[in-house]
Amino acid sequence: MNRDDFDMICRLLRQRSGLVLSPDKAYLMESRLLPVARKWKLAGFEDLVKSLRSKPDEALIRDVVEAMTTNESFFFRDIKPFDQFKELVLPAMLKNRTGQRRLRIWSAACSSGQEPYSLAMILSEMAAQLAGWTIEIVATDLSSEILARAKEGVYSQFEVQRGLPVTLLVKYFAQSGDRWQISPKIRSMVDYREFNLLTDPTVLGRFDVVYCRNVLIYFDQDTKAKVLDRIANLMPEDGFLFLGGAETVLGLTERFKLINGQRGVYGVVPKSEQARIAAAG
Structure with missing residues (x-):
């Protein structure tokens, strides 16, 4: 070459x-x-x-x-972001959304679907606490081919052995030969859409929780900043953003701040605080 x-x-x-x-x-x-x-x-x-x-x-x-x-993915990748979702994010949302009883989650660059399906399984396991809630998981990727595979929800033996607890495999998957298909119930919880992160995401609506993990590392600084600002535009002031372990908002945007004591989880900076920062600068 x-x-x-x-x-x-x-x-x-x-x-x-x-x-x-x-x-x-x-x-x-x-x-x-x-x-x-x-x-x-x-x-x-x-x-x-x-x-x-x-x-x-x-x-x-x-x-x-x-x-x-097209990048690889696996169930409950790096586990910590999913523990944080269950132990930090959901309790906060249950408290803050008692009136609305509505939660929207975006899994950006979802690849073959393991991340949104992992979130769907967590939500299914917590169905009793979330009774009466309207919950949406929107999963996007720019690859139509990988989205078609994600919608089908069929995985190899190797793929279901990477990060997926045996109890959830038995409960939510059906085996056919050496392949496993996730249950219709879990598949129906995820709305897959073709979307390019370089474009305006307002067409997707607003989100309380955004997973944009292991994506920014492939972009230059200017593109990273634009993507983060566009995501911030979609989120309420009590929303949560998840980035990959090697990613950060430092030097890119002042619209997110790291949640104290939590690696990889960011909160939205309130507009009043943004104004103070801008005035001081």
């Missing part, structure tokens, strides 16, 4: 998905895009790039972007 071809694909990915690749990712790019080239009956990576340069087909561009942005 020559540098011009690598740079051309990098520009395309950054424009369409916000993904930023360093030069040491050339092998990853080639390995992920060779199957795309075969799908389009192209001889190899060089022909794929030539096709993109000469007459870019939107369907081909979409396949390229989806191949490069």
